[in-house]
Amino acid sequence: MILDRVSRFLTAPAAAAFEELALAAFAWQFERIEPYRRLCTRRGTTPETVRDWRQVPIVPAAAFKTMTLAAAPAVEVFRSSGTTGESRSEHHQPFPGLYRQVIDASFPPFCLPFLAPEAKLPILSLIPSRDQIPDSSLAFMADHVLSRWGSPESAAPFGPRGVEATKARSWAAARQREGRPVLILATAFALAQWLEALERLDLRFRLPPGTALFETGGFKGRTTELNRQDLLARIWSWLGVPPEFVVREYGMTELTSQCYTRALLGGDPDLFVAPHWMRVRVLDTETLEEAPPGSPGLLAVFDLANLGSAVHLLTEDLGVAEGEGFRLFGRAAGAELRGCSLVVEELRSAS
Amino acid sequence: MLRDAFIPLSFDHSRAPAFRAVEHPGVRYSSARWSAEPLGRLVAALREGEQALRQIPAEDLVAAWGDTVATFLRPGSLERRALDPPLARLCGLSREGLGAGLEAVLGGVRREPAAVLFARARPASADAGPVLAVLASNLPGLAVQPLLPALALGRPVLLKSPSAEPLFAPAFLSALVRREPRLGAAVAAATWEGGDAELEDQVLAGVGTVLAYGGREALDDLERRAPGRVIGYGPKISLAVVGADVEPRQAAEGLARDVALFDQRGCLSVVAVYTAGDGETLGQALAEELLDLARRWPPGPPPRPALVAVQHLRLEAEMRGFWHSSLAPREGTVVVDPGLELRPSPGLRTVRVHPLADLSRLPGLLQSWRGRLQGAALAGEAAWSLEPKLRELGISRFSPPGELQSPDATWHNGGIDPLEALTFPSPPSPAGRR
Numbered sequence: 034m035i036l037d038r039v040s041r042f043l044t045a046p047a048a049a050a051f052e053e054l055a056l057a058a059f060a061w062q063f064e065r066i067e068p069y070r071r072l073c074t075r076r077g078t079t080p081e082t083v084r085d086w087r088q089v090p091i092v093p094a095a096a097f098k099t100m101t102l103a104a105a106p107a108v109e110v111f112r113s114s115g116t117t118g119e120s121r122s123e124h125h126q127p128f129p130g131l132y133r134q135v136i137d138a139s140f141p142p143f144c145l146p147f148l149a150p151e152a153k154l155p156i157l158s159l160i161p162s163r164d165q166i167p168d169s170s171l172a173f174m175a176d177h178v179l180s181r182w183g184s185p186e187s188a189a190p191f192g193p194r195g196v197e198a199t200k201a202r203s204w205a206a207a208r209q210r211e212g213r214p215v216l217i218l219a220t221a222f223a224l225a226q227w228l229e230a231l232e233r234l235d236l237r238f239r240l241p242p243g244t245a246l247f248e249t250g251g252f253k254g255r256t257t258e259l260n261r262q263d264l265l266a267r268i269w270s271w272l273g274v275p276p277e278f279v280v281r282e283y284g285m286t287e288l289t290s291q292c293y294t295r296a297l298l299g300g301d302p303d304l305f306v307a308p309h310w311m312r313v314r315v316l317d318t319e320t321l322e323e324a325p326p327g328s329p330g331l332l333a334v335f336d337l338a339n340l341g342s343a344v345h346l347l348t349e350d351l352g353v354a355e356g357e358g359f360r361l362f363g364r365a366a367g368a369e370l371r372g373c374s375l376v377v378e379e380l381r382s383a384s
Numbered sequence: 385m386l387r388d389a390f391i392p393l394s395f396d397h398s399r400a401p402a403f404r405a406v407e408h409p410g411v412r413y414s415s416a417r418w419s420a421e422p423l424g425r426l427v428a429a430l431r432e433g434e435q436a437l438r439q440i441p442a443e444d445l446v447a448a449w450g451d452t453v454a455t456f457l458r459p460g461s462l463e464r465r466a467l468d469p470p471l472a473r474l475c476g477l478s479r480e481g482l483g484a485g486l487e488a489v490l491g492g493v494r495r496e497p498a499a500v501l502f503a504r505a506r507p508a509s510a511d512a513g514p515v516l517a518v519l520a521s522n523l524p525g526l527a528v529q530p531l532l533p534a535l536a537l538g539r540p541v542l543l544k545s546p547s548a549e550p551l552f553a554p555a556f557l558s559a560l561v562r563r564e565p566r567l568g569a570a571v572a573a574a575t576w577e578g579g580d581a582e583l584e585d586q587v588l589a590g591v592g593t594v595l596a597y598g599g600r601e602a603l604d605d606l607e608r609r610a611p612g613r614v615i616g617y618g619p620k621i622s623l624a625v626v627g628a629d630v631e632p633r634q635a636a637e638g639l640a641r642d643v644a645l646f647d648q649r650g651c652l653s654v655v656a657v658y659t660a661g662d663g664e665t666l667g668q669a670l671a672e673e674l675l676d677l678a679r680r681w682p683p684g685p686p687p688r689p690a691l692v693a694v695q696h697l698r699l700e701a702e703m704r705g706f707w708h709s710s711l712a713p714r715e716g717t718v719v720v721d722p723g724l725e726l727r728p729s730p731g732l733r734t735v736r737v738h739p740l741a742d743l744s745r746l747p748g749l750l751q752s753w754r755g756r757l758q759g760a761a762l763a764g765e766a767a768w769s770l771e772p773k774l775r776e777l778g779i780s781r782f783s784p785p786g787e788l789q790s791p792d793a794t795w796h797n798g799g800i801d802p803l804e805a806l807t808f809p810s811p812p813s814p815a816g817r818r
Contacts, residue, residue, distance in 0.1 A: 068703040075702055095696035096703055318691040319713055331692055347699065349692055 035061045039310070039337045040131060043138040046309045054310075054337055055086035058344045065104040068096070069343070086312070086335055087323070092343035094287045097122035102342045111170035113286040122286050124170065127341040132170075135290050135338045136177050139308040143293035144216065144247050144280050145182060155186040155211075157204055159196050159219035159227060162189055170286050171249065175218050182216070196223050198230035205238045205272070214243030217274070220250050221264060228264075231271045239273035245297055246274050249282040276302060283361060287346055289338040292358070306358040310337040315354045316347070329353045329362060386470060388550035388575050389416040390557040392540075393568040395429040411470040413551060418576045424586030426572055430514040430540035431590065433569030438538040440566045442502045445535060448564035450495025453528070455559060457490050459483055467555050474549045475524050477647060478682040482524055485646045489525035492792035493532055501793045505536035505803050513592025514540040515806060518578065518606070519553065520597040521546035522649040527553040527573070530595045532793055533802040540570040542591065550575040579605060588613075593806055615805045617798055620651040620758035621728055623750075624785060625743060627764020628660035632669045635763040638786025640673030642761050644716065644733045645789045647683050651758040652781060652789045655729035656736045658746055660766060663720040663739035664707050671709035674716035674733055686714045686732055693730030724749050747773035754778055758798070761788040 035057050041048050060080035063070050073079060073090045083089055096102065097113075098120040107125035109132075114121070126132060141148065148154060160175040179187055186208070190200035208215045219227075224246075231237070246268060265276040277296055283305045284291035292305040292313065300306070307313050314323055315330040324330035332348045339346065351362040391400055401422050406415040455461045459468070464486075472482040517530035527543050534541045543553040553573035561568045576583055579602065588594065588610045595615050596606050603616035624642065626635045642654040659666050694713050701708045701719045709718040716733035724738050726749070740746060743766050750757065759781035762768045771782050780799045781791055796802070 068705075071705050072699070072703045075705070091699070092703070093696040093699040095693075096700045099700065100703065318688050318695065319686070321695060329688075331695070347696065349696065351688060351692070 036128060036131065036340060039340055040134055042310055042337065043134050043308075051310065051312070051337070052086055055089065055335060055344065056080065056083060058337055058340055059083060059086070059089045061340065062104050062344060066102055066342075068100055069102065086345075087314070089335070089345045091321070091333055091345045091347045093347045094122065094285070094349055097124060097287045097342075101125055103127060104341050107341075109173070110168060111173070111286050112168040114169070124286050124342060126170075126289070128289075128338075129173070131338055131340065132173065132289050133177055135308075135310075136174055137181065139291060139293070140178060141182075142308075143295065143297070143306075144245060146297050147243065148182070153182055153184040155208055155213065155215040156183040157187070157201065157208075157215065157217045158189040159191055159201065159217065159223040160189070161191050165191070165193075171220075171284070174284075174291075178218060186211075191223065196227045196230070198227055201227055202231070202234075202236065205240065209238055209240055212241045214241050214245070216244070217246045217272075219246065219248055221248055221261075222250075224248060224268070225264060228267045228271050232267075237271050237273070244272075244274050244278060246272075246279045247282060248279055249284065281305070285348065287339075287343070287348075288334060288336050289341075290336045301358075303360055304355060304358040305361060307334075311335065313354075313359050315352060315359060318351075321347075324354070326354055332359065332361075386413040386466065386551050387416070387554055388413055388545065388573075390554035390561075390571065390573040391416075391426070392429045392433055392570065392572045394432045395426060395572075399425070408470075408474065410473050413470065415550070416574060418574060418583070420583050420586055423574070423576070423583065424590060426574065427514060427516075427542060427587050427590035430542060430570060430572055433571075434510075434514070434538070434540050436566055437535070437540060437570035438507060440564065442536075444564060445567070446495060446499045446502050448560060448567070449493075449498050449532065449535070451563050452556065452560045453490050453494050453498070456525075456556065457487065457494075463555060463559050467551060470551055471524055471549065472684070474551065475521065476684040476687065477524070478684050481645075481647060481681045481684060484681050485523065486525050488645055488790040489523060490528060491790055492795070493528050497792040497794060498532055498536075501533060501803065502536045504794075505533070508537040508539050508807060511592075512537075512539055512806075514542055514590065516542050516544060516587060516591040516594045518544045518594065518596040518598060518602075519546055521548040523646055524549065525552055525556075526597065527556060529793075529797070529802070531556075531571070533806055535567075535571075537803060537806050539592070539806060541572070542587070543571075543573040544578070545573060545575040547575050547577065578602065581609060584609070595805065615800065617651075618756075620756050620798070621655050621726075621753075622652050622757065622759035622761075622781075622788060623726065624654045624657040624761035624788075625746065625763070625767035625770060626657060626659040626661060626666060626785075627743065627766035628741075629766070630661065630764040632659075632661060632666040635785050636666060636669035636673045638763075638784060639670055639735075639761065640677050640716075641786045642788045643670075643735045644674060644677045644681060644683075648729060648731050648733050650789055652791070653729075654735060654759075654761055654788065656726050656738060658724075658738045658740045658743065660741055660743050660764075661739075663722075663737045667707055667709065667718045667720040667737045670735065670737065671711055671716070671718045674709070674718065675711055678711070678715035678733075683714045683733065690731040694732050694734055697730060697734065726750060726753055743767060743770060746770060747777060750774075750777055759783070759788050761785040 078090050103125035105127035109126040109129045111124040112121045158175050161172050163172045163176045166172045188204045190197035268274050280296050281294045282291050290311050292307045296302045312335040314333045316333050317324045318331050332350045332352045334346050350364050352359045401416045401418050403414045403416050472479050515534040545553045557571050557573050594610050597617045607614045707720040719736050721736045755778045757779045760774050760779050763785050780796050
């Protein structure tokens with residue numbers, strides 16, 4: 034069965050060829066997801082006609098907001114956070130086990146490259162837990178990371194009003210005294226919140242050498258690039274974690290797998306790299322054909338682990354391909370009310 | 385070189401802000417650097433110009449106004465030849481699209497409709513003070529809409545241009561004052577970063593009324609800082625209704641114009657069409673007309689976020705099995721959506737056609753949009769019969785297809801009489817406007 038083959042491929046890349054699995058996954062979804070089959074047949078594209086994974090019809094991430102895309106009955110339903118008035122994406126995930134395997138296979142090489150197999154370490158999670166947000170795929174991931182690699186000293190000081198700064202502070206003080214490297218999981222927003230609290234108290238930590246920080250979301254887009262640089266400087270200044278120990282993650286509710294930067298391995302801190310079961314391409318926004326190298330465009334992801342919903346996904350994120358990875362420019366704004374308030378400057382700045 | 389400011393004659397020019405050259409891609413102009421103090425003096429100068437303004441006979445003002453508008457309507461005029469290339473670039477429109485847009489905006493404020501407005505106007509009270517008009521940049525030429533009624537009421541005006549398009553307002557004022565120099569002390573145009581309380585405090589304290597075109601957040605912020613004096617024109621959308629008896633091709637021609645004008649950036653741009661006839665037939669006709677317009681009014685460079693949203697919308701339509709046009713994304717997109725929910729368009733001339741056999745259901749379907757609808761293009765008797773109920777939802781403009789985006793000077797934008805909006809001290813406050 035395709036699920037087993039994909040599952041094996043995550044840990045044994047030599048067990049199969051990406052291309053072969055991609056076409057098999059397409060055939061599997063074509064058979065089981067009616068709206069997707071409609072899209073394919075309308076284009077005259079079927080498993081019999083497709084020879085290359087790039088030809089597999091692509092599913093727009095926006096479709097997760099308005100229709101159910103499920104190749105099998107859902108075990109978990111993940112929802113995007115969304116902003117006020119915005120519809121939320123729903124990812125019907127029939128294979129949460131596969132999601133855990135994805136984390137097991139991709140998180141350590143990027144975020145814990147120096148941790149011995151089966152070893153654990155103190156983790157501070159500034160990400161809401163599953164108890165707090167049961168339908169968050171990020172919370173699912175953070176909970177799994179905590180249970181899989183978190184030592185007993187690990188903590189998740191995140192309450193209804195965000196980061197519980199006092200608890201986080203006490204945790205950091207204790208770890209600083211112990212001198213063992215730790216891992217911090219955080220969204221950029223939560224991190225900024227905690228740093229503000231430390232700045233108010235003028236309290237600086239020097240977390241043990243080798244400490245790493247996993248950061249996700251919240252600082253996309255070139256207009257906020259300075260903010261990100263500012264965040265990195267503040268992390269160094271107030272936590273003692275240098276920029277080369279901050280790993281960025283690129284993930285989304287509609288996907289099962291994630292991309293990471295190779296910061297801990299000396300790689301470019303802003304270049305995202307996909308694991309071997311994922312392919313990321315940059316498409317021309319007008320034609321949806323592959324953009325020439327170096328040209329910015331729309332990110333399209335082929336994620337074998339997204340077997341339960343859409344393996345070939347068109348994101349709403351803009352980026353540019355570079356070397357073995359891609360740089361992220363930001364998310365394209367959704368449909369807004371037209372009219373008297375539209376500011377062309379805003380449109381241009383995102384062009 | 386074009387300037388981004390028009391400074392009234394009564395302003396102490398020896399203490400005017402410094403101008404410096406600004407470069408946008410393909411556009412170069414001279415820009416004034418304002419700080420709080422000169423902005424405060426600018427408003428004070430306008431106050432001093434009020435008396436001179438009120439002494440100008442209305443017929444003289446109307447003549448100068450009409451002549452200026454006529455000049456700006458002529459693409460070959462000196463003013464247009466200087467202004468069109470930078471304006472098109474700054475607004476992200478093609479030259480042809482800009483021309484069509486200016487024709488629509490300025491066509492409604494020619495001499496005749498302006499004279500009608502002046503005839504109806506009574507001078508505002510002496511302590512009404514200057515008007516500050518905070519403009520948005522989506523529509524070129526929008527400055528004329530608040531300017532005309534203010535002048536008709538004898539109130540000095542400061543036009544705050546958006547930083548994205550700061551050139552039309554000063555160019556228009558400059559041309560107007562050349563024709564009627566007595567106006568020179570009562571009008572001004574400037575641009576600065578909006579929302580800066582320190583910079584704007586003196587301006588807001590010195591004006592009697594603020595007419596603001598902008599997003600909800602910006603309007604609320606202004607209302608906080610100038611309580612009771614802000615008339616806000618917030619974001620709205622428009623739609624069309626086509627009766628079963630209307631020949632689709634005939635309706636499509638006008639509808640395409642209502643969709644494509646200003647590259648669908650106006651609050652009067654049609655984003656959805658409800659039809660009692662066959663949706664696909666109308667959709668097909670509309671797509672053909674949009675293609676024709678894409679040749680006559682080529683779209684401006686498409687903003688990438690809009691392209692992304694349109695690509696997602698098209699793919700989603702395919703997944704749902706909806707009919708959609710096969711035009712290139714920048715030429716326009718027509719989707720025949722059997723669902724009846726009104727949804728905003730991502731732009732780029734994108735329109736959803738909703739088949740609705742019983743049009744009388746439409747006002748009920750639009751209830752959740754009450755207060756956020758601006759105009760309706762109506763085709764056929766059944767569509768026009770809906771006008772009273774659509775008006776109750778807050779729609780303030782009705783027209784046959786093709787004319788929706790060309791209101792004249794007497795249009796009650798958002799249901800607000802343009803003269804009453806400036807009648808101090810108790811401007812009108814229709815639901816959802818202030």
